[in-house]
Amino acid sequence: MKDINCLFENNALHDYEVDKMIVDYSNGSIEINLITDKLQSMEIIVNNFKSITFSKNEPWGKGKYVVSSDAKNVNNKCVLEFQLNSGDTCTM
Numbered sequence: 642m643k644d645i646n647c648l649f650e651n652n653a654l655h656d657y658e659v660d661k662m663i664v665d666y667s668n669g670s671i672e673i674n675l676i677t678d679k680l681q682s683m684e685i686i687v688n689n690f691k692s693i694t695f696s697k698n699e700p701w702g703k704g705k706y707v708v709s710s711d712a713k714n715v716n717n718k719c720v721l722e723f724q725l726n727s728g729d730t731c732t733m
Contacts, residue, residue, distance in 0.1 A: 645685070645687065645719070646719060655708065656707065660675060691718065694732045707725060710724075
């Protein structure tokens with residue numbers, strides 16, 4: 642599997658469809674199932690997450706496609722973000 646940063650940085654997930662997300666609080670993991678722009682299934686597993694924030698307010702209307710994604714280093718921690726075409730964001 643590619644480095645997790647490479648999967649998120651520089652809009653690498655643009656136009657991917659978010660199919661489902663499973664948060665396993667006990668194990669500290671997040672499983673993200675996506676459909677790629679080439680209609681292939683893709684699974685990303687984030688281990689040892691410290692927090693997750695994900696809105697579903699749909700300020701721009703219903704949507705499930707990634708508009709932008711990025712990976713940042715904040716206080717020596719990897720922060721992953723993506724925004725959907727609905728205007729909702731996920732930060733973990």
